[in-house]
Amino acid sequence: MVYLPPAFTEARPEALIEHIERYDFGLLMSHGADGLIASHIPFLVTHDRDELHLHGHLARPNPQVGHLARGDEVLAIFHGPHAYISPSLYELRESVPTWNYAAVHVYGLGSAFTEEARLNQFLQELTAQFDSSYAAQWPSLSEQYRRRMVQHIVGFEINASRIETKFKLSQNRTKAEQNNVIKSLVSSSDSAAVAVATLMKDRGLALP
Numbered sequence: 001m002v003y004l005p006p007a008f009t010e011a012r013p014e015a016l017i018e019h020i021e022r023y024d025f026g027l028l029m030s031h032g033a034d035g036l037i038a039s040h041i042p043f044l045v046t047h048d049r050d051e052l053h054l055h056g057h058l059a060r061p062n063p064q065v066g067h068l069a070r071g072d073e074v075l076a077i078f079h080g081p082h083a084y085i086s087p088s089l090y091e092l093r094e095s096v097p098t099w100n101y102a103a104v105h106v107y108g109l110g111s112a113f114t115e116e117a118r119l120n121q122f123l124q125e126l127t128a129q130f131d132s133s134y135a136a137q138w139p140s141l142s143e144q145y146r147r148r149m150v151q152h153i154v155g156f157e158i159n160a161s162r163i164e165t166k167f168k169l170s171q172n173r174t175k176a177e178q179n180n181v182i183k184s185l186v187s188s189s190d191s192a193a194v195a196v197a198t199l200m201k202d203r204g205l206a207l208p
């Protein structure tokens with residue numbers, strides 16, 4: 001569960017979908033007999049009205065395959081840009097350093113699948129998303145090679161039951177302080193800091 005002060009809550013469905021699709025290399029977490037396990041993997045997201053589904057795949061030996069096959073609750077985390085915020089940017093001298101960031105946490109029950117046809121369909125969608133040139137190349141590879149690759153993976157789907165979205169972007173600061181933060185981030189050589197400034201401006205946190 002995420003500590004989620006009201007000022008930093010992002011409840012708009014379109015905002016969280018956009019975030020997941022943009023930062024789709026996420027962290028899959030589950031809990032087994034040996035404790036917590038995490039895998040860094042690319043995700044595909046589908047949504048229909050109020051329902052959101054995450055799709056991915058794991059190597060067959062990965063212990064998380066068993067957690068998903070049992071229908072355990074899992075957590076997928078999608079980190080966005082982040083940046084250090086200096087207290088020197090605030091009007092009040094006695095202020096503390098902090099960090100601005102954006103993240104989406106998706107909780108849900110997992111399910112696994114190994115059917116060759118379904119795995120092939122998923123891989124086609126995945127390569128089309130991340131590497132269209134390889135998607136065009138894949139059908140030309142030998143059937144033996146393709147089948148061998150598919151046999152080494154397990155696909156999964158997560159039906160989202162709870163989504164927590166936290167965009168901590170200085171919403172609790174004054175407009176003047178927000179502008180100071182944005183100006184500082186925009187001038188940074190760190191692309192992540194510039195991206196945080198863009199998020200702030202997109203949410204109307206800058207003065208005209």
